[in-house]
Amino acid sequence: MPDDAKTRLLQAAGPVFADKGFQAATVREICELAGVNVASINYYFGDKERLYVEAVKEARRIKADRTPFPDWPADVAPETRLRQFVETLLTRLLSADAVPWPTRLMMREILDPGSACKELAQEYFRPEFEMLLGILDEMLPPDTPDYRRRQLGFSVVGQCVFYRLAGGVVSALVDEEELSERYDAEDLANHITRFTLAALGRTPPLGRQPSPPAKLRDIVPQESEN
Amino acid sequence: MPDDAKTRLLQAAGPVFADKGFQAATVREICELAGVNVASINYYFGDKERLYVEAVKEARRIKADRTPFPDWPADVAPETRLRQFVETLLTRLLSADAVPWPTRLMMREILDPGSACKELAQEYFRPEFEMLLGILDEMLPPDTPDYRRRQLGFSVVGQCVFYRLAGGVVSALVDEEELSERYDAEDLANHITRFTLAALGRTPPLGRQPSPPAKLRDIVPQESEN
DNA sequence: CTTGCTTTAAAACGATCGTTTAATACAATT
């Protein structure tokens, strides 16, 4: 027999908590899904909340194992690394339909920080956020203040997590065929990377260059090449 | 002058639902806060869920009244309008500590679409999203496909809502003084607007200029790469 | 004052929650 009752319980708890949240999830549903008695939760974990904490920790572990960030060789261009970082993050976030529950559970914990899981979420996100800042650093002027680097990192992350956190709104604002055609991880990674690189000046800007009726700007053509 | 029991109930329900969510909020707490009997909810609204729907609707109404988007005169530059749009959105989102509950309640509904409130949220957000797209349109090339305009709009909105949806993570990743100093609505609006305008080419790019252009990589074969 | 209707009040209902209890089955140790 591969799994004992305790691990079966832990495996069953993750999806249920991810689906319904801590309050709405019931111990009876989890136990039934795990095929164990209702008393087992209290026997193995003490109470429902401790099981929840363990489930969040396991979600973190699973997500870190699956879709790990590549450790690039030192000579990879920052543009490429940014692109891969964004796509990895988006793949994690948008895989909710296929392999959902660890991501969903962690998202719940982010939005509604409960118990002692807030610091846990921090310790999980900080190293990856620092990795992103390291990538951006190579493209920023050396005198960029730290708070501005972080705000820039949040701009990148914010564009990504938006599609998960507010996915309901997105799918309500775009029709279904465009949604299935243009909003997978790869396309969104293309867009976000291009948007970010354009803001950093590593790529031609996305807007129209000439602003003919602009009277507030000088007409002197100081922009000349691209 | 003294509100009747029904409106007192509605006013009390909003903050409680916003704080605890639908499941965790109890009718007894709401009734005690409103100073009415527990049976009043069922008398006036039928059941708890119908009261919740009404609370969400009222939150939407309050939020639309407060902090409305300005209707600009026709000759205002799109840069200015974008800046004001972003700051208005951020002010709504980040006022959670001061005037919190309608925003918080709607955020809950976005993240965890319950009942028939999804379409309601859509009808609330669509016109304002279209307003944003109208602003961006003036700065985009005329041949920009529609799906790309929307993705760009989501990039702007995503940067903004991130600070509310993932505010717990943000406050865990930056120390307290930087948080209170650099993360108010005005500073964030500055950053996001600058970031977006730079991506569109309306503003000098944020990155370091002197560096081998990315295009060279495609032309000249670089040294060993995987 | 009575009538008819709306509103408020207290109490209890049935359901379900998380948790505990007490008894049993099993395996290893003495």
Next chain:
DNA sequence: AATTGTATTAAACGATCGTTTTAAAGCAAG
């Protein structure tokens, strides 16, 4: 074989949930 400790079970416990019941209080109109 007896004992010890762990694992598992069915059942019940107490608390709390949303909801319903029942009845009384308020109140305008006849």
